Amino acid sequence: MSKGITSKEVDYSQWYNDIVVKAGLADHSSVRGCMVIKPNGFAIWEKIQQTLDKMFKDTGHVNAYFPLFIPKSYLSKEAAHVEGFAKECAVVTHYRLKNSADGKGVVVDPEAKLEEELIVRPTSETIIWNTYKNWIQSYRDLPILVNQWANVVRWEMRTRLFLRTAEFLWQEGHTAHATEKEAREEALKMHDVYADFAENFLAIPVLKGYKTESERFAGALDTYTIEMLMQDGKALQGGTSHFLGQNFAKAFDVTFATEKGDSDHVWASSWGVSTRLVGALIMAHSDDSGLVLPPKIAPTQVVIVPIFKGEDQLKQIKEKLDPIIKFLQDKNISVKFDGSEHKKPGWKFAEYELQGVPIRVAIGPRDLENNTVEIARRDTKEKQIIGIDEVSSFVPQLLDTIQKDLLEKAKAFRKEHTTEVDTYDDFKKILESKGGFVMAHWDGTAETEEKIKQETKATIRCVLLNNESEEGKCVYSGKSSKQRVVFAKAY
RNA sequence: CGGGGUGUAGCGCAGUCCGGUUAGCGUACCUGGUUUGGGACCAGGUGGUCGCAGGUUCGAAUCCUGCCACCCCGACCA
Numbered sequence: 001m002s003k004g005i006t007s008k009e010v011d012y013s014q015w016y017n018d019i020v021v022k023a024g025l026a027d028h029s030s031v032r033g034c035m036v037i038k039p040n041g042f043a044i045w046e047k048i049q050q051t052l053d054k055m056f057k058d059t060g061h062v063n064a065y066f067p068l069f070i071p072k073s074y075l076s077k078e079a080a081h082v083e084g085f086a087k088e089c090a091v092v093t094h095y096r097l098k099n100s101a102d103g104k105g106v107v108v109d110p111e112a113k114l115e116e117e118l119i120v121r122p123t124s125e126t127i128i129w130n131t132y133k134n135w136i137q138s139y140r141d142l143p144i145l146v147n148q149w150a151n152v153v154r155w156e157m158r159t160r161l162f163l164r165t166a167e168f169l170w171q172e173g174h175t176a177h178a179t180e181k182e183a184r185e186e187a188l189k190m191h192d193v194y195a196d197f198a199e200n201f202l203a204i205p206v207l208k209g210y211k212t213e214s215e216r217f218a219g220a221l222d223t224y225t226i227e228m229l230m231q232d233g234k235a236l237q238g239g240t241s242h243f244l245g246q247n248f249a250k251a252f253d254v255t256f257a258t259e260k261g262d263s264d265h266v267w268a269s270s271w272g273v274s275t276r277l278v279g280a281l282i283m284a285h286s287d288d289s290g291l292v293l294p295p296k297i298a299p300t301q302v303v304i305v306p307i308f309k310g311e312d313q314l315k316q317i318k319e320k321l322d323p324i325i326k327f328l329q330d331k332n333i334s335v336k337f338d339g340s341e342h343k344k345p346g347w348k349f350a351e352y353e354l355q356g357v358p359i360r361v362a363i364g365p366r367d368l369e370n371n372t373v374e375i376a377r378r379d380t381k382e383k384q385i386i387g388i389d390e391v392s393s394f395v396p397q398l399l400d401t402i403q404k405d406l407l408e409k410a411k412a413f414r415k416e417h418t419t420e421v422d423t424y425d426d427f428k429k430i431l432e433s434k435g436g437f438v439m440a441h442w443d444g445t446a447e448t449e450e451k452i453k454q455e456t457k458a459t460i461r462c463v464l465l466n467n468e469s470e471e472g473k474c475v476y477s478g479k480s481s482k483q484r485v486v487f488a489k490a491y
Numbered sequence: 492c493g494g495g496g497u498g499u500a501g502c503g504c505a506g507u508c509c510g511g512u513u514a515g516c517g518u519a520c521c522u523g524g525u526u527u528g529g530g531a532c533c534a535g536g537u538g539g540u541c542g543c544a545g546g547u548u549c550g551a552a553u554c555c556u557g558c559c560a561c562c563c564c565g566a567c568c569a
Binding site: 004028032087088154155156157158163164215236237240276305307308309341343344345346347348349350351353354362364365366367374459490491 | 503526527528529530531560561566567568569
């Protein structure tokens with residue numbers, strides 16, 4: 001076990017916090033609820049960004065940028081939307097400060113009160129739809145497939161690094177369509193993109209489903225979600241995609257001339273994922289030695305630790321490895337050679353484990369003599385000696401293997417922590433003991449959902465798409481039900 | 492906003508009950524040397540408005556009053 005990390009078994013949330021801080025991902029800032037994302041953490045976010053951005057563009061989207069500030073009146077144009085976000089908005093009321101009377105600082109200048117207050121965006125539907133009104137006249141202007149990378153602010157009461165911060169980074173896609181069918185297909189398409197990304201890059205298996213009415217995004221007709229399972233048995237909503245119907249088009253009066261010459265309101269979707277995914281990555285794979293990163297998302301995929309005495313030996317090692325490093329880099333593998341003399345090899349081993357670098361290559365005098373290197377994989381901690389000529393072919397293969405193994409391991413964990421129950425007693429028992437996803441019948445009412453939430457803290461995470469229908473009785477009310485839904489305690 | 496807790500070196504803490512040498516320990520940092528295949532060792536050194544503002548006292552990190560900040564548990568949120 002690594003120095004200073006609380007064991008997962010002892011205190012899961014302390015373990016999580018220790019990893020974030022000790023691996024240098026982020027820190028609490030001096031501003032309540034806001035974090036400083038440090039280089040190691042930001043590098044992961046950049047990988048997420050790069051990968052997703054390409055996936056968005058490959059599916060026909062383009063990027064744009066809208067203002068941070070939204071006039072207060074915009075928010076209230078869509079009734080459900082304002083209801084959902086009003087309680088957590090930061091509000092700008094003035095635009096100037098002046099020196100205070102005692103000369104010791106500055107105060108808000110009461111003369112500089114804004115005529116209309118601005119809110120700091122908690123999400124951008126309103127400002128964007130107010131803009132789309134100007135962009136759309138005809139069906140020929142549609143669809144609009146725009147994404148924005150931005151920061152948003154939601155004034156949460158209690159925050160946790162990456163999982164819930166007052167300010168966070170995200171992307172939000174906002175699309176406009178001529179038909180209901182097309183808008184819904186778009187929402188589902190992006191839902192698929194998120195699921196694909198989660199499984200194939202983050203190595204986190206997801207449940208694909210839709211939210212019940214009470215868990216839906218404020219202003220949406222349908223919210224599609226990818227639900228992930230963390231190592232402590234709690235669920236995490238990894239990303240959502242919303243079918244917004246014509247709600248925002250109606251609120252902002254966005255109409256277009258159809259092919260037939262009629263006028264109709266535009267159909268909409270929106271979708272987003274945030275820096276929360278970094279938190280998901282930590283909680284899905286990491287262990288008591290630190291971060292474990294899937295190779296496809298690791299900023300550094302291979303670290304080389306030379307063991308040497310004096311410059312000559314270091315030079316000798318470097319010369320031997322240079323062609324191999326170059327070969328790997330040409331294959332788009334990120335390699336770091338840590339020839340620093342200030343830290344001992346043992347220190348470096350521990351440090352790169354903490355940072356989650358998937359593969360470590362160690363090479364010392366012994367290896368120089370035998371023409372070998374030691375290869376260690378982060379996920380299993382297995383070590384083996386291979387010939388130096390094999391490195392170029394072995395490393396790319398091993399990266400693939402680690403990527404696959406992490407997903408398989410996470411899948412096995414989820415399978416083990418997914419339980420079908422038929423009575424409320426079992427329902428509570430499972431939640432108390434091993435947690436995880438609990439598949440149970442539900443009568444479809446918001447009342448039952450609310451009661452269960454109050455009594456057990458478990459919520460309906462989603463109703464699976466392509467859910468098998470099955471006759472049964474609601475675990476809570478005993479009323480008849482046609483399908484099981486996914487319950488879990490969640491972040 | 493309710494209940495509990497904590498503010499002392501970059502970080503983690505002791506000292507506060509019961510006022511009294513120069514405020515201490517671990518770690519980190521700097522210098523020198525020996526080391527280097529799993530977080531090295533020895534020696535020396537730097538670093539403090541003791542959260543802030545008043546008060547009591549010959550004397551306050553310690554006692555009193557007020558304020559501020561942060562953390563945890565609830566309520567809120569996904």
